[in-house]
Amino acid sequence: MNTTEHRNSLVATLLAVAAATTLSGCSSETDFRLNYVHMQVQEKTTGVALSDRQHTNLKEVLEAYFGTPDEPRVPQLDGVDLSGVLDIRKLKMAAGPVGRNEAGRKIGLYREHCGHCHGVTGDGAGPTAKFLNPYPRDFRRGLFKFKSTARTTPPTTEDLHRILDEGIPDTAMPSFRLLPENEREALVHYVRYLAIRGEVERLLIFEYVDTVDEGSLLFDPAAEGDSKAEQLDLVRGVTSEIAEKWLTAPDDVVPVPPRPDRPLAETIPRGRDLFFGAVANCVKCHGPTAIGDGVTDDFDEWSKELVDKQNPTAHEEWLRRYVANGALEPRPMKPRNLRTNAYRGGRRPIDLYWRIHNGIAGTPMPAASMKQADAPPEAKGLTADDVWCLIDYVRSLPYDSLSRAAAAHGPTNQRERQ
Ligand code: HEC
Numbered sequence: 001m002n003t004t005e006h007r008n009s010l011v012a013t014l015l016a017v018a019a020a021t022t023l024s025g026c027s028s029e030t031d032f033r034l035n036y037v038h039m040q041v042q043e044k045t046t047g048v049a050l051s052d053r054q055h056t057n058l059k060e061v062l063e064a065y066f067g068t069p070d071e072p073r074v075p076q077l078d079g080v081d082l083s084g085v086l087d088i089r090k091l092k093m094a095a096g097p098v099g100r101n102e103a104g105r106k107i108g109l110y111r112e113h114c115g116h117c118h119g120v121t122g123d124g125a126g127p128t129a130k131f132l133n134p135y136p137r138d139f140r141r142g143l144f145k146f147k148s149t150a151r152t153t154p155p156t157t158e159d160l161h162r163i164l165d166e167g168i169p170d171t172a173m174p175s176f177r178l179l180p181e182n183e184r185e186a187l188v189h190y191v192r193y194l195a196i197r198g199e200v201e202r203l204l205i206f207e208y209v210d211t212v213d214e215g216s217l218l219f220d221p222a223a224e225g226d227s228k229a230e231q232l233d234l235v236r237g238v239t240s241e242i243a244e245k246w247l248t249a250p251d252d253v254v255p256v257p258p259r260p261d262r263p264l265a266e267t268i269p270r271g272r273d274l275f276f277g278a279v280a281n282c283v284k285c286h287g288p289t290a291i292g293d294g295v296t297d298d299f300d301e302w303s304k305e306l307v308d309k310q311n312p313t314a315h316e317e318w319l320r321r322y323v324a325n326g327a328l329e330p331r332p333m334k335p336r337n338l339r340t341n342a343y344r345g346g347r348r349p350i351d352l353y354w355r356i357h358n359g360i361a362g363t364p365m366p367a368a369s370m371k372q373a374d375a376p377p378e379a380k381g382l383t384a385d386d387v388w389c390l391i392d393y394v395r396s397l398p399y400d401s402l403s404r405a406a407a408a409h410g411p412t413n414q415r416e417r418q
């Protein structure tokens, strides 16, 4: 099918789905539940609530672009080839109910292996989720923690494969190394599909709340000519923008310079100074003994929009509504206890370099403030060598006596250090 044909078929589907839902008043059995929680979050800030008719409209347009949990589609975007990040054959292996296709191949991999934690929509709120700490990832923010790319960039294919191969130590996320390679590939494509779809949905909700008059539709099936084209351009524009970030993620992999050839007897004390110093200031969150008891009342990005630290009492009613709509009870995000010898994002030195240099997206853990390459020596900021010293110090902590870090750098002398 060429692009024009496909576009026409999209318009046709949009109209057909609209007609079918209007007539029967229901859609397929397993469908993607709308992100009602995010709509309520928007409602709290803007006072605008979408009507039932507008919900249906949003659902139809998402379905026209992304299909359903049983029949996924890859959105067709002019001039953007998505097959590298969303391959329809792989999506079809991962999607649908657990079973085999006509060719005898396993399908329904996502629902078999991931759905009970990550949920059908990828909202991270499957039936098992509320019993877990940390909660499973809600993919619909497009935010991932443990990756090689810059903080705001999505993970690469290799990053996602690593997560599936290794799991996330110290959390409920298991390793799927024993699944055949092609099944893991299908799952990686499906995670991206849920992430892109979820982010598009959030932006369209924002668009709805921000620009549509009460009672009107953002995607009016009766619209014609220019206004129809404008409506479709909007979804295509939003989708292209998000998909583009995934396509170009490999360009944003942060290069890791080699570890300086210096003995641990030098790098560990230097790392300790930096840990307590004003520039890196790791002590602020991880605490003077690095057991993670510094700032403990912060939230991660997923929970942040559900809480209101300033007015908790006035906010209670909203929180109740979010939870009634499927949100998991928000919990404060504790900085990691660095003495347990468990590294969620991987224990190779390169993983720790990315964690400390890039920060951990979606969490309070910041990217290191690095010195520009051409900055004068007295300029503030860390160098790549400093990051390696911090890594050596962090890796020494599980073997260090608990009192030593604090004793060496009590709060009184910490200000004099860099
Ligand atoms: C038993 C529950 C459970 C199952 C089953 C599970 N996960 Fe997870 N998953 C988690 C938890 C918990 C986290 C969050 C860990 C954290 O935040 O540190 C997570 C995080 C992730 C992440 C995010 C990694 C990042 O860098 O942010 C990906 C991707 C992921 N899971 C994919 C999958 C896929 C694909 C499957 C199925 C093949 C799956 N998970 C099955 C619990 C689970």
Ligand code: HEC
Binding pocket: 145, 275, 280, 281, 282, 283, 284, 285, 286, 295, 333, 334, 335, 336, 338, 342, 343, 344, 345, 346, 352, 355, 356, 360, 363, 364, 365, 366, 368, 390, 394
């Ligand atoms: C603003 C608070 C904050 C600061 C400052 C901070 N961290 Fe963190 N750090 C966190 C939080 C929160 C986590 C847990 C994130 C998660 O895994 O979801 C974390 C996790 C980590 C991890 C665990 C990574 C893994 O793979 O398990 C390491 C290592 C770490 N921090 C080192 C450092 C170092 C070194 C510094 C100073 C350069 C630092 N942190 C500064 C909040 C902070």
